[in-house]
Amino acid sequence: MIGLEDRRIVACDILKAHSAGARLHLACETAGIDVRTLQRWKAGDGLTAGDGRPAATRPIPSHALSAEERAEVLRVANEPRFADVPPARIVPMLADEGVYIASESSFARVLRAHGQAVRRGRAKAPKATRRPTTHIATAPRQVWCWDMTYLPATVIGRWFHLYLILDLYSRKIVGWEVHDSDDSAHAARLVHRTSLAEGIAGVCREDRPVLHGDNGATLKATTVLAMLHWLGVKPSYSRPRVSDDNAFAESLFRTAKYRPEFPAKGFVDLDEARTWATHFVRWYNIDHRHSGIRYVSPAQRHAGEDHAILAARHALYAQARERNPGRWSRDTRDWAPIGAVALNPERDSVVNTAHGAKAIRSMAA
Numbered sequence: 362m363i364g365l366e367d368r369r370i371v372a373c374d375i376l377k378a379h380s381a382g383a384r385l386h387l388a389c390e391t392a393g394i395d396v397r398t399l400q401r402w403k404a405g406d407g408l409t410a411g412d413g414r415p416a417a418t419r420p421i422p423s424h425a426l427s428a429e430e431r432a433e434v435l436r437v438a439n440e441p442r443f444a445d446v447p448p449a450r451i452v453p454m455l456a457d458e459g460v461y462i463a464s465e466s467s468f469a470r471v472l473r474a475h476g477q478a479v480r481r482g483r484a485k486a487p488k489a490t491r492r493p494t495t496h497i498a499t500a501p502r503q504v505w506c507w508d509m510t511y512l513p514a515t516v517i518g519r520w521f522h523l524y525l526i527l528d529l530y531s532r533k534i535v536g537w538e539v540h541d542s543d544d545s546a547h548a549a550r551l552v553h554r555t556s557l558a559e560g561i562a563g564v565c566r567e568d569r570p571v572l573h574g575d576n577g578a579t580l581k582a583t584t585v586l587a588m589l590h591w592l593g594v595k596p597s598y599s600r601p602r603v604s605d606d607n608a609f610a611e612s613l614f615r616t617a618k619y620r621p622e623f624p625a626k627g628f629v630d631l632d633e634a635r636t637w638a639t640h641f642v643r644w645y646n647i648d649h650r651h652s653g654i655r656y657v658s659p660a661q662r663h664a665g666e667d668h669a670i671l672a673a674r675h676a677l678y679a680q681a682r683e684r685n686p687g688r689w690s691r692d693t694r695d696w697a698p699i700g701a702v703a704l705n706p707e708r709d710s711v712v713n714t715a716h717g718a719k720a721i722r723s724m725a726a
Contacts, residue, residue: 366420368389368408369408371393371401372399374388375389375392376558376697378391385653387398388530389392389461390631395547410566416676426467427604431463431471434462434463434467437451437455437462438451438468438471438472439477445483447480448465448468449465451465451468452465484486492585495705496571496573496704497702497703497704498529499530499701500530500561501528501531501533501663502561502570503530503558503570504529504570504702505526505535505555505570505572505573506529506572506574506607506609506610506613507526507527507536507546507548507551507552507572508607508610509522509524509543509579510522510523510537510585510618512628513627513628514627514628514629514630514634515626515627515628516627517625521539521541521628521631521634522539522540522543523539524536524537524547524548525537525613527554527610528550528659528663529573529609529702529704530663530701530702531654532654533646533660533662533664534613535555535558535663536554536555537550537551537638537642538550538554538633539638541631543579544579544643545578545584548584548585549587549588552572552585552588553588561594566593569593569594569595571594571595571597572589572596573598574597574598574599574610575599575606575607576599581598600685606705613645617636617641618641620641620644623725624637625636645658646660647660654667655671655696655697655698655699657671667699671698672696674694674696675693675696678694678696
């Protein structure tokens, strides 16, 4: 590697020889470089910024700390009063005493060079944020989402608790209960009832569903975990303080509470709350045309009827286009069935490569 000053000298000598009539390639060969090297220096910043390679030999800056100053930085940083203090606090404390040795970054570089770039004090180093686990459903009964939401009562400060389990693939509500208290026993019983209703016992243990929920104490209670282990259902949890890791369940609750029949002033008693929940679940599963699954009902998709329904819609649109082709400037509406559904998806290319899914769709409201 040739330093910046040597580059400039070599380039200047070659230019003088070439101007005097020497052939360029012979002048470069005499200087010990190739013609392409000289051209690269001129085309880039080779004659102004020097060698850009990480391992290039670089001159020591004129304003760099001397050996005595580096030793003083190390001595001060290792004083007992600074044993648990980072450079960002050492420098201001010294400044209050009328002493300036070096900047915070210089302190950090010297400590790093001597293997002392570790966290000072008893505090643990921050951990990298855990990425959400990607779960992909290609059929019903593979991934479930569950959560609990509060239903207001007419008495201020009183609430009823709605527990719901949603099938990620079909968006069908496969289990629900309403109680007047938040208890892990209610959640455990709901998982048990839902597993029986969905025939999970007839599925091999490796293929039983994943149950994804938030980090609520009820959903992570020992009673619930014991029930999940006994059923063979694999638990999954959202990241702490990240609300959209369980977006499908949150979207369902939003749909529920914005229904016209949802009482604005709250429910009179537990029976009224359960009656409303019964009607809502029936409407959502059977009558509701869900925008995230091509406007078929969750019950139709759960039963595998969506392919035939969407094929009939496509045929109908094709016939309408044949009757009035002038009304269609492009293709008819896309009625292709939704394929796999991802919870907390990574990039589509990664998911498609890992699972061979043809279509990964994000949640639709």
